[in-house]
Amino acid sequence: MPAPEAQPGSEASGASPAASPIEALPAHPDTAGEHLVLRVLQASPHDTVGALRQRLAAGVEVDSAEAVYLLDARRRLLGRVPIARLLQARAEQRLADIAIAPVPAVRVNADQEHVASLAIQHGLTSVPVVDRRGHFAGVVPALALLEVLRREHVEDLHRFAGIGPEDTNRARDAVEAPPTRRARDRLPWLLVGLVGSMLATWIVAGFEATLQARVAIAFFVPGIVYLADAVGTQSEAIAVRGLSLSRLPLARLLAGELRTGLLIGLTLAVLVLGPVWWWFGDADLALAVAVALLAASACATTIGFALPWLLARTGRDPAFGSGPIATIIQDVLSLLIYFWTVQALLF
Numbered sequence: 156m157p158a159p160e161a162q163p164g165s166e167a168s169g170a171s172p173a174a175s176p177i178e179a180l181p182a183h184p185d186t187a188g189e190h191l192v193l194r195v196l197q198a199s200p201h202d203t204v205g206a207l208r209q210r211l212a213a214g215v216e217v218d219s220a221e222a223v224y225l226l227d228a229r230r231r232l233l234g235r236v237p238i239a240r241l242l243q244a245r246a247e248q249r250l251a252d253i254a255i256a257p258v259p260a261v262r263v264n265a266d267q268e269h270v271a272s273l274a275i276q277h278g279l280t281s282v283p284v285v286d287r288r289g290h291f292a293g294v295v296p297a298l299a300l301l302e303v304l305r306r307e308h309v310e311d312l313h314r315f316a317g318i319g320p321e322d323t324n325r326a327r328d329a330v331e332a333p334p335t336r337r338a339r340d341r342l343p344w345l346l347v348g349l350v351g352s353m354l355a356t357w358i359v360a361g362f363e364a365t366l367q368a369r370v371a372i373a374f375f376v377p378g379i380v381y382l383a384d385a386v387g388t389q390s391e392a393i394a395v396r397g398l399s400l401s402r403l404p405l406a407r408l409l410a411g412e413l414r415t416g417l418l419i420g421l422t423l424a425v426l427v428l429g430p431v432w433w434w435f436g437d438a439d440l441a442l443a444v445a446v447a448l449l450a451a452s453a454c455a456t457t458i459g460f461a462l463p464w465l466l467a468r469t470g471r472d473p474a475f476g477s478g479p480i481a482t483i484i485q486d487v488l489s490l491l492i493y494f495w496t497v498q499a500l501l502f
Contacts, residue, residue, distance in 0.1 A: 351483030390459030416456025
C-alpha cells in the first residue's frame with residue numbers, strides 16, 4: 156500500500172524546515188518501505204535545544220521517538236540528535252552543534268535484511284529512509300528492526316533444515332499444518348539429497364577393489380564424512396550472516412577461512428594419527444586417514460564459505476547455500492578425497 160506523503164511542517168513531526176514534495180513511496184514486501192513510519196521528530200539544524208524542547212512539551216504525536224532528525228529546507232538529512240543527548244544538552248545550544256553526522260540512510264526499496272544489518276553496524280535504534288531523490292521520508296523504527304531480525308532468523312533456520320520458504324508471519328502454521336503440506340515443504344531438498352546419496356554410493360562402489368584389499372579402510376568413511384560436514388557447517392553459518400555484515404574483500408575472507416580449515420584439519424589429523432596407529436598397528440593407514448582428514452576439512456571450509464557467496468552474487472539469499480545442498484557437495488568430495496588419499500599412500 157503506498158505510503159502517504161509526510162507533512163514536515165505539521166505539529167505531529169515537530170519540524171521547522173520547509174517541505175519539498177515527496178514522491179509516493181511504495182511499500183514492497185521485505186523492503187524498508189514495508190516498515191516505514193512517517194511521523195518522527197524533525198527539526199532544523201539552526202533550532203536551539205530549548206526551542207525544540209518547548210515544542211515537544213506542547214505535545215506531538217510520533218510513531219518513533221528515538222532521535223530528532225535534522226533536515227534542510229529541501230528535506231535533505233543533515234544529522235540526528237539522540238533523545239538522550241537532547242535531554243543532556245544546554246538550552247542555548249544549537250541542534251547542529253550536538254548532532255551526529257553523517258547519518259547512514261537507506262532507500263525505500265532497500266532489502267529489509269540490509270536495513271537491519273546497517274542498524275547493527277552503526278548502532279542505530281532506527282534507520283532513516285530516503286526516496287530516490289534523496290528526500291527524507293521517515294524511519295524504520297526499533298520494533299520493526301527486531302521483527303526483521305526475527306523473521307530473517309526463522310527463514311535461515313528453515314533453509315538450514317532444508318525446509319521450503321514459509322511466511323514467517325504464520326510460523327505456527329508450519330507446525331500445525333497437515334502432514335501433506337509439511338511433506339511438500341520438506342521434500343524438494345531431500346530429493347536432491349537422495350540423488351546425492353546415490354552418487355556417494357556410486358563413488359564407494361567404484362573403490363570396491365580398494366575396500367576388498369584392505370577392509371579397515373571402510374571403518375573410517377563415516378568419521379571422515381561426518382567431521383568434514385561438521386567443519387563445513389560451521390563455515391556456512393559464519394558465511395550466511397557474516398557476508399552481509401563484513402566489508403572486507405572476498406579473497407581476504409576466503410583466504411582466512413581456508414587457513415582456519417587447514418588449522419582445524421591439522422589439529423584433527425594430529426589427534427587421530429596416534430590412536431589409529433595404535434589400534435590397527437598400521438602407520439600407513441593412520442597417515443592416510445590423517446592426511447585425508449586434513450584435506451577434507453580444508454575443502455569443506457572453502458565450500459561452506461564460497462557457496463553462500465556465489466548464491467549472494469546471483470541475487471539469491473546466502474542461506475540457500477546451507478543445509479542439504481551443501482551437505483551433498485561436501486560428502487561427495489570428502490569421499491573422493493579419502494579414497495584418493497588411501498590409494499595414493501597405501502597402494
